[in-house]
Each structure stands twice: as structure tokens, then as C-alpha cells.
Amino acid sequence: MDHLTFIAASYAVSFLALALLVLWLVLDNRAQRRALDDLEARGVRRRAAAANDAAARGASPAASPLPAPKREARP
């Protein structure tokens, strides 16, 4: 094999591996986003989001059955 083959192989393998990594990260992101949308469509919502909705409807967060926590310990 001449040197050009080694150069081409290096760039081809790198491009392929990085393309697969990007694809995996993008598809995983979409899958999680879809799962979250599905849950929210079923009425399962984060406490903070429910409290925001209650506030938007005019109810005070304190009156909401799901008050927003001061700081989330976990995402």
C-alpha cells in the first residue's frame, strides 16, 4: 500500500466514527424528547411545569397542589 492509502484510511475511519457518534447523540436526544412529550401528553408533568401552568391560570403557586420547589436537586 502506498502512503496515500494510509492517509485516506485515516480520514475515512475518523469521518465515519465521528458521523456515527453525532448520529447516535442526535437520535438519542430525539428519543428522550419524544418520551418526555409522550409523558406530558398523558398528563404526567414536572412539578415546576405544573406550578407555572397554575400561575399562568391566575392561581398562586402556593395554592397549587404541586408547588414549584425552590431548587431542584435532580433534573
Added chain:
Amino acid sequence: MGILDLANPIRFLSLSARLLPWLAGLTALTLAVGLALAFRAPADYQQGETVKIMYIHVPFAWLAMFGYTMMAASSLGILVWRHPLADVAHKAAAPIGATFAALCLITGSLWGRPMWGTYWVWDARLTSMLVLLLLYLGLMALRSAIEDPNRAGRAAAILTLVGFINVPIVKFSVDWWNTLHQPASVFRMGGPTIEASLLWPLLICAFGFTLLFVTLHMLGMRTEILRRRVQALEARAAAEAMA
């Protein structure tokens, strides 16, 4: 407001949503310029055109070490402050760092065959880089083997800090031992030994790949935050269904 309050997951999601498109664009532009300059750069007087492999191999090596160093810093965040974003950053960096470490080894082997006459030698630099790849893979396996995410995060953080001893070994292996791999030629006392016409494309490529690493890491962190939200909501839905 403390700095740890600024680094909460909600703020991160909001900030990263605005930054990601710009980072992705800047990454594509920098890599395009860097690789165009690399292919226009002159051949090396000893390596000939094979020096073109250096423009990707060296950034992969730097970023494999950068990724692990960042994971070690995140490990401190996990163990000392128990910060959720540190755990997310740690977990998201592992597959990206592993990819860069694997590509460093593959492109290095493809450079070694025409230059050294062999794809692999059990040289200190090559072996310590292989250990770095195995550490990345081990950390990913460890996380997936422990069901409780908090315990998995702490165990992975401890292993990361223990394994961090390998990073200076990778960097200084060429100085401490008699190796086939050439010594440092960019970050060294007395300045770089590479000719400017080869050095500048290398530095631009390195900057472009660093942007790529940061962009992918940010995307991975966003995904991990969403995954944890989904898991928390599923657990909540299950608990409500049982009640």
C-alpha cells in the same frame, strides 16, 4: 447567588439551547478551514505526505486527555459538592472521550505502518493511550452495571480519579522512557519545533476538534438531563398509578 446555583440543570438547558446552533456552525467552519489548510500545507521533509495524518491524530490525542481531565474535575463535583450537573457532565463525556481515544490509536497505527514499519509496538506512549481508552470503556461499563444512578455516579467518580494518574503518564511517557514515539513538539519548553506552515493548520484543526468535542458534550448533557427527567416522571407516574 453562588456559582453552583448558576450551574443548575434548568439554566443549563436554557443556555445550551441558545449556544448549540452557534457552536455547531463555528465547529463546521473551523474544521473546514483547518482541514483545507492542512491539505494545502507542504509535505514534511521526512514523513512526506503522511504528515497529513498528524492534523487529525494529534487533536484526537489531546482531546482524549482533555475529556478525561474534564471528567476528573466533574468527579470532584460529584464527590465533594454532589452537584447533579457534574454527574451529567461526567456521564456525557465518556463516550465522546472514548471515541477520540480510539481514533487517536487507529490513526496513529495507520501513520505508524508506513513510518515505523509496524501498526503497533508496546511503547510507553501507545500503551498508556490504550490504557486511557480502556479506562473510558471501563467507566461506561461500570455505570451501566450499577442500577442506582447515585451509586453509579459515585463509583465512576472514584474510578475516574484513580485513573487520572494515567493522564500525566500519557503526556510525559515520551520523556520518562525511551520510546519509539517522537517527543512533544508543540507544547514544550522552548517553544514548538514544528515549522509554522505545518503548525498553524494543526492548531486550527485542534481548535476545530475542541469545538466539536464541546458541542457534542453539550448535546450529550442535554440528552442526559432529559433522560433523567423521563425516568423521574415514569417513576412518579408509576407511584401515582399504584396509589
